[in-house]
Amino acid sequence: MKNADLDNLLDQCQRSVKLALLVAETGLSVEQCRCDLESANGVLAKALKKSTTQTENDYINGRQFALCIDGGGSKCAAVIIDQTGTIIGRGRSGPCNLTDGRSMQEVISNLVTATQSAMDECKKDQTVAACSPGVASLQGCFKTAWIGLAGMDRSGYREELLPLLREKFGLHSPGSLRLSNDVDLLAALMSQRPETRSVIILIAGTGSVAMRYHRDSSGGATRVARSGGWGHILGDEGGGYAIGQQGIKLTLACLEERRLGICEERLGEFEDAILRQLGCLVPDPNCIDLVSQLLAQNQRPSTKSQIAAAAEAVLSVAKHSEKAMMILHDQVRHLVDHTLGRLLHPQCAGFVSDEETGLVLSGGIFSHPTYRELFLERLSVKRVSFAYVERVEDAALTGAISLMSKPPGLSP
Template sequence: MDLTTLGSLQTEAVNARTGNIDRIPTIDLCRVINAEDHQVAASVTPFLPQIAEAIDAVAVRVRRGGRVVYVGAGTSGRLGILDASEIPPTFAALPSQFIGLIAGGDAAIRRAQEGAEDSVSQGEADLAALQLDAALDSVIGIAASGRTPYVLGCMAFAKRIGCLTIGVACASPSAMSRSGDVDIMLSPLPGPEVVTGSTRLKAGTATKLVLNMLSTGTMIRIGKTYGNMMVDLVASNEKLKQRSRNILRRLSERCHSMDDSELDALLTKCNRSVKLSLLVAESGLTVDECQRDLDAVGGVLAKALKHRNCTSKSKIQNSGKRQFILSIDGGATKSAAVIVDEAGNVVGRGKAGACNLTDGQNIEQAVNTLVIAAQGAMEEARITPSSVASCFKAVWIGLAGIDRNRFREILTPKLQDAFGVSGEALRLTNDVDLLAGAMIQHAEVRSAVVVIAGTGSVAMRYEWDAQQQHPGRVARSGGWGHLLGDEGGGYAIGLQALKSAMSALEERRLGLRSLPLEPLHRAVLDRLGCGVSDGKGIDLVGEILVGHQETNIKVRIASLAEVVLNLSSTDEITKRIVEEQVKQLVETTVGRLIHPGCSGFTASEQTGLLLSGSLLGHDEYRKVFLQHLEAHFAYVEHIREAAVVGAQSLTVVEVKEKHNRVT
């Protein structure tokens, strides 16, 4: 069966729960539909990380004037047009920035245009007519089945010219998800429709939920709200003037006691901008000063108010001098940026979405993610001017997957342009290498083993290079990926928990088990959103695994490790899983590196041990790990923030170099 047929079967699946819906009382009919609708929101939940990534990616483009183009056919096209049409009046956004395209043109909004959705070339032509700017514009393709030719044509064109592409479908895998034309794929699976194939129902609702979250999140991120109030409002008519007065009185103590004439005078002085009026009223500064503050934080009022109200931290004037060091840890779940000053003090932190090149993320998207993380750190540090290309004298970026597929060669010139540094001032390495930067704090110990246990697991040995003044990797063990190994990692632990739960459910279905489900099994069902019952009607393979994207399956299974660890101190099944997995990690992955015959071997007594990753950050896991570790190391250090270690190690190196130049 090819993928397009599979996508069709998913959206055309027959719902066994509604087979008699035409023969039951109307009130029961309503209850059945309502019960089916309850599944829709839960189908979106597994994709929250991807939606968050999409919001961050779109927001940085919209803030710079980029357009968002929704494309679809039929119900999907109408939902896209609805979202594009509602954003400008709701958030005072420019209508020209949000565009909805539907197969068959505007006539298809009210009446279906037969055959319009079947044209790939028309999709390409409609997008070409918009003269897209690849560096700024984003395209959201919507198709319940994930295979609509018009939408596939749009996505292929957008990807070909380099736009950010986001896909929304209610089938997976689908022609869209496997096309290679989608940067971020969102595939909620709400299940078979009440009326077979009527995707305007649950699939339509799921699509609307995703689009609501995407557009609302983007508007919040670019500063259109303060709290949950729409403050990016221009008082252009009497209704909006009164709404503006109400918002000012509600949000500002100083405006609360003002009469209408005083509020109107304030609004007039601030070009009728509610956001600017609030900042002027609360800070007591001039309109120009407040406008500069808003511009410096991307128009986000909360950040501008926080900065003006924070007396313990003054603004850092960069004044054109590159005095800061930036380090970014780009991993499989998030990117964390840290800025330190010349003394090694952390002055700002920022976060952005995942940045793992081996998970299919394109180069441009990776650079955007890193820039967003750096900008977040700069905003917290209150560094002005706000260009990432003019602040840093040294940058260390550690990226998951950078050692493969010529990624380093392709990425280096783009990062040089983005951050304004080159040569030795830009260090681009594997994310694990950041952790080895901690070796500089233990100058007397020349060797270290780094062990990471997160979604996966890996161990590496480093030797300090005195000439280059940074650690050099001499041996690696493990890190094969979740399909081949990664013993002791979150996926491996989660997989064992899932297998245990599936075995228990199958035994109940076969009548071989009468005892209640174990705490672990109930916790697994709850985490996966199946609900907790006797388990007899739950098919984990059919309802949870089949149809999800591969990367999403990995993340969902790995998330079960937290369930296991939380129960491991009291539950025998979970305790056994943790013990077995940690033992494999210590004896096999770490054991190879500390074997006397291993390449680059140094005795453990002359070697440091650096631990990191979400699992090794868990007290129970770390305790079991250290109990199994028989070797005695020169020191053991648990590292929570790799980016901090990277940035501070660069600071120490710089101090040493200055000292050597003086002497």
């Protein structure tokens, strides 16, 4: 390097010799090297090792890889794709909702497990043999990653979790790791719908939440309003937990009335479905202690997971059970009239008319045809007509494709 070039580089690095050496050695940008040096606590050798690893692994046998993880209240789903959008690995693990009392380490463990499970599939692709599973292999395997977690909007979570994930996945350069709410993954669909300037994402999974996004100047999505998502203790009507809870309460009432001699009728199809889902169906219903089973301490699956799973029983008998249909009508009504309805009020922050707004539905509850039919019927009753209504089953894939479509150096 000529003296003039060296002087120029030192000027760019504000006369920091360590930073200048890191830039000269790796060929990375000053900003990126400054970030690497700071994350290495100013130790040049450590920063050099991380930067070199990142650079070498941006391409593995001529291919680049992006990781996206959708961490919700019932499961964690990971997808790995290459630069062509080809899926090369999928993985799953346990729930990742930070508001459910899980420690940061438990959440990170589930994220790593889902990623390693996806990487197990990568072994079938000989061109990615360099990314064999194992904790160490997470370092530098991905050009970029997007992790969307339920509960991430709560105060302090992002600041605590982000540096831990950067270290775990070896993603230290600016823009290489995005950490957001899981709903934000679906907002990436806006790039595929240029005809609308606003979209509402409505989730009915374990819980429920609605968020409105506007298209920003760069073509991305900016969240402007949120409704619901209060958690299973305070609300989340329309989601699996609320549906399952109502089903269990009706079943408990039926069992109690039998024990008290108020009712002598046998259990119906609805109650049988609930008890079967919970593993409590026995010949003598009077022997069932459902409350004790659900509230037992330190059990797996958790009480929340068991209650949410009971929604499957409610949905499975909906066509034949008045009780099930009553629950679903009530939950759909609340989801449309309140959770979604608040974002459609003309005085709501970021309001755009429904005719100019797209609606994206996601979450396991929306995968049931009966629930979707009731939902669309309720929209019709309320005379709400969106520009389009689209259901998305794979938020992780949506996020991964969005990552690979970003120009180099642009924060995902």
